[in-house]
Amino acid sequence: MFARLCDIVGTNEIEREAPIGTTVRMLWDNLITDFPGLEVYGESLSSAVNAEYARMDVVLNDGDEVAFLPPVSGGQSAM
Amino acid sequence: MVPSLFLITTVELNLIALMDAVSTAASKPSGEGKSLQTGAIATFLGVVRGENLGRRVLRLEYEAYEPLAVRAFARIGAEVAERWPAIRLGIHHRIGRLEVGQASVAIVTCSPHRVDAFAACRYSIERIKQIAPIWKHEFFEGGDVWIEGATADPHDEEAKAEAFRRACA
Numbered sequence: 078m079f080a081r082l083c084d085i086v087g088t089n090e091i092e093r094e095a096p097i098g099t100t101v102r103m104l105w106d107n108l109i110t111d112f113p114g115l116e117v118y119g120e121s122l123s124s125a126v127n128a129e130y131a132r133m134d135v136v137l138n139d140g141d142e143v144a145f146l147p148p149v150s151g152g153q154s155a156m
Numbered sequence: 157m158v159p160s161l162f163l164i165t166t167v168e169l170n171l172i173a174l175m176d177a178v179s180t181a182a183s184k185p186s187g188e189g190k191s192l193q194t195g196a197i198a199t200f201l202g203v204v205r206g207e208n209l210g211r212r213v214l215r216l217e218y219e220a221y222e223p224l225a226v227r228a229f230a231r232i233g234a235e236v237a238e239r240w241p242a243i244r245l246g247i248h249h250r251i252g253r254l255e256v257g258q259a260s261v262a263i264v265t266c267s268p269h270r271v272d273a274f275a276a277c278r279y280s281i282e283r284i285k286q287i288a289p290i291w292k293h294e295f296f297e298g299g300d301v302w303i304e305g306a307t308a309d310p311h312d313e314e315a316k317a318e319a320f321r322r323a324c325a
Contacts, residue, residue, distance in 0.1 A: 079219060079291060080219055080291035080304075081291075081302040081304070084302075121304075123307055123309060125221070125224050128221070128224045129224070129227065130224070130309075130310050144224065146221065147291065147302070148306055149285070149286070149289060149290060149304075149305060149307075149308045150290055150304070150305055
């Protein structure tokens with residue numbers, strides 16, 4: 078968890094048990110249940126698995142490290 | 157010691173050391189003819205501005221997902237190599253607490269000719285802002301806020317094209 082997401086959750090790392098076949102999106106939805114404040118980030122979120130950008134439909138393996146990334150700092154420059 | 161070309165660091169940025177690293181990488185493996193291929197070096201420093209959206213900025217705190225950020229820099233390096241094969245590039249980004257006036261990002265491009273050096277340098281800063289997992293927490297007079305811009309998606313071809321347009325404008 079990074080930046081504002083870390084503020085919402087109150088920690089930068091969470092461990093979760095998840096059934097086989099769990100995708101990044103399922104994990105995210107599961108976290109929203111515990112931390113409803115995360116929900117507004119659903120549309121603007123990026124994710125990474127084991128420090129590589131990954132799509133939300135990627136299926137997770139045992140021991141994977143998943144990162145949820147809020148919008149990054151750029152993209153609004155006045156040129 | 158020659159620093160890495162792509163780096164996240166908590167210490168003050170050293171543009172000269174980065175220039176050395178990039179021009180060394182641009183030389184032949186033997187080290188011979190170090191500058192034969194280099195006719196231009198363009199540099200960029202991003203600096204903490206004391207004003208943002210009408211607010212008086214006191215300081216910034218940068219956070220990065222370091223391993224992914226370094227990979228994002230390397231990805232930008234590969235994109236640059238694809239468009240401008242003769243360019244050599246280095247990117248260093250500082251994280252942690254930065255005061256107004258301090259440099260947060262340094263970019264060096266090394267090229268046979270100035271046009272490509274400038275373009276690749278501009279392209280790189282645009283791409284960093286689009287895809288590097290780096291966030292800034294702005295502390296201003298009266299409060300603080302996380303600055304949130306673009307959804308990071310390295311495969312977004314439209315964003316890539318926009319960075320290229322800006323680079324070559």
